[in-house]
Amino acid sequence: MKSLLPSRRHLHALSRDAGVLTRAIAIVLGAFLLAALWQGARRGPPVGPPALGARVGPGRAEALEEVLQADPLDRVALARALRADAGKARRAAEDEKAEEDGEDDRGEESLDLAALLGASALPAAEQQAFAAWHGALRSGAKAGELGEQLKALAMPAAPRLPTTMAGDLLRSSRDYAGALAAYEAAGAFPDGVEARRRAVDLALSREWDEVTARLLGNADYYEAVHERPDALSAAAARHTLDVGPLWRKSLEYSFSLLRLSDYLFLSLLTGGVWFVSLHKACRLPRRQWWISLLGLPLGMLSTVVTLVLTDLQEARGGLADSEWAGPALLYQVAGVGLREELAKLGCFLPLLWWLRRGTPAQALMAASCTGLGFALKENIGYYGATGGAGMLTRFVTANFMHLAMSGLVGHALFRFVRYPKNYGAAFLATFCSMVLLHGFYNFSQGGHDNLFSRELSGMFPFMVAGLAWHYFQVVRDEQDGAPQALSAQAVFLLGTAVVLGTLLNFLVAEGGWEAAIHGLVPAALSSVLLGALFSHLLRDA
Numbered sequence: 001m002k003s004l005l006p007s008r009r010h011l012h013a014l015s016r017d018a019g020v021l022t023r024a025i026a027i028v029l030g031a032f033l034l035a036a037l038w039q040g041a042r043r044g045p046p047v048g049p050p051a052l053g054a055r056v057g058p059g060r061a062e063a064l065e066e067v068l069q070a071d072p073l074d075r076v077a078l079a080r081a082l083r084a085d086a087g088k089a090r091r092a093a094e095d096e097k098a099e100e101d102g103e104d105d106r107g108e109e110s111l112d113l114a115a116l117l118g119a120s121a122l123p124a125a126e127q128q129a130f131a132a133w134h135g136a137l138r139s140g141a142k143a144g145e146l147g148e149q150l151k152a153l154a155m156p157a158a159p160r161l162p163t164t165m166a167g168d169l170l171r172s173s174r175d176y177a178g179a180l181a182a183y184e185a186a187g188a189f190p191d192g193v194e195a196r197r198r199a200v201d202l203a204l205s206r207e208w209d210e211v212t213a214r215l216l217g218n219a220d221y222y223e224a225v226h227e228r229p230d231a232l233s234a235a236a237a238r239h240t241l242d243v244g245p246l247w248r249k250s251l252e253y254s255f256s257l258l259r260l261s262d263y264l265f266l267s268l269l270t271g272g273v274w275f276v277s278l279h280k281a282c283r284l285p286r287r288q289w290w291i292s293l294l295g296l297p298l299g300m301l302s303t304v305v306t307l308v309l310t311d312l313q314e315a316r317g318g319l320a321d322s323e324w325a326g327p328a329l330l331y332q333v334a335g336v337g338l339r340e341e342l343a344k345l346g347c348f349l350p351l352l353w354w355l356r357r358g359t360p361a362q363a364l365m366a367a368s369c370t371g372l373g374f375a376l377k378e379n380i381g382y383y384g385a386t387g388g389a390g391m392l393t394r395f396v397t398a399n400f401m402h403l404a405m406s407g408l409v410g411h412a413l414f415r416f417v418r419y420p421k422n423y424g425a426a427f428l429a430t431f432c433s434m435v436l437l438h439g440f441y442n443f444s445q446g447g448h449d450n451l452f453s454r455e456l457s458g459m460f461p462f463m464v465a466g467l468a469w470h471y472f473q474v475v476r477d478e479q480d481g482a483p484q485a486l487s488a489q490a491v492f493l494l495g496t497a498v499v500l501g502t503l504l505n506f507l508v509a510e511g512g513w514e515a516a517i518h519g520l521v522p523a524a525l526s527s528v529l530l531g532a533l534f535s536h537l538l539r540d541a
Helices: 008-043 052-068 075-094 096-100 113-118 124-139 144-152 161-172 176-187 193-205 209-216 219-225 231-240 243-258 261-281 286-314 325-348 360-386 391-396 398-418 420-444 451-458 460-477 488-540
Strands: none
Touching: 008 488, 052 075, 052 113, 075 124, 075 161, 075 193, 113 124, 124 144, 124 161, 144 161, 161 176, 161 193, 176 193, 176 219, 193 209, 193 219, 193 231, 209 219, 209 231, 219 231, 231 243, 231 286, 243 261, 243 286, 243 360, 261 286, 261 360, 261 391, 261 398, 261 460, 261 488, 286 325, 286 360, 325 360, 325 398, 325 420, 360 391, 360 398, 391 398, 391 488, 398 420, 398 460, 420 460, 460 488
8 A cells, every 4th residue: 555655855956945935035145235235235224204394395396486487377276285284384383293393393494485576577577576475374364455456466467366365365264255266266267267166165065065056067077077077176076986087197206106116116016926826826827827917907996996986986975985993894894895806806807708618716916916916006106105124014014805705806806707607606706705805904903993803803814824724724735737847836935035125135225234224123023924825836836
């Protein structure tokens, strides 16, 4: 009878392969460490942060100088810039914390408005009017005589802008009815685009639903509001449930993230490690990987769909996050979890046409890569918010959670489409389970200070581990038979070494060795157990 235990020759081969892999990982990490040492030596001594005045003042001045130096000078853009600056200064002055921190004086010492306007090509009368208007907006003074002077001001390049500015003064002094009347008076003329925008903004902020509906029902007002995908356009679109402007706003935001080339590279690196590791584990022939590659851009597109669904779902008092555990959990499950899983599943649907003659393994990988594409795009924003420090943690948590949940739902859908009489209930159960798990996963990462959330946060590693065990069980069940020259475990471990080395060099280049150690060591220690789990599951696969 043949023994089921591994032979001595087999054990020797495994030991030899493990030794080769260990040496390869050591060489990779050593090379990256040497590169980081060189980066640190080149960087020189760390430079402390600039003083507050130097940090705030030039930023405000540069924003206005860019507008004032344009040729021809756009007075509407200048009014927008001054209005935004006055609003920030007024909010800072009203902030009690700013006074406690000694930051309440953000006025003329950090922004010499008179000098900026004096260096521009504006006539003297307009310079005085803009300066006085900016000061009145900052202080919240009543319109009074200044409002009448603005209405009488002749501004040939923008005839209705002075009336709009007078409306801003009325709004600042809480005369909302008078402000709306001034805006509508200026908006009745062809050059009153800014007045129309201000009228809709006022109606939305005051929650005047009838006024908002009347204004947006006018084609001129609608076009003025949606002339570009900004915050006003999004607020108006949410109010009217207008999908078109929400799509444009979400697409512009997505493209702005993709222009962050450094964080995009880090996200592509982590996504690439998972992509190759999973296909090795599933033993798919390389000629079949192209369907999975199509899933990556579709998954990135699903983030845009999610943003639109977020705006639609949360419009007009819909689901929103809360400080209370119950409503917060409901929001994470029926809000975030449901819309993200729906968006990823909807973007996976086009791949079913190419998979009509495919195998369950291909469907599992294509659906997983749709989720991986979602995580890849989402990671760019998170990496930017943390300066790259969150890269390692999300590599073993969010990346895997998204790809595994989408992979299991897409695999269940593939079986249901192929055998509708047998797998309908299984698909529905899988989808609902993933939505529920997604919501609990998000809630466990929140900052709700109560017993339930604290207990649930302690279960977070078990959520990831349980999902990983189930996902790789499905991977083993659906495996193809293509031979693999390099194992999935080897790809994952070597890829993780590259991720660690790249992150180390990135953090050293950005903030020096101290920042790199503070950003990397805690993340590495918190990720080591999950990394070991994935290595074990990939080896078994």
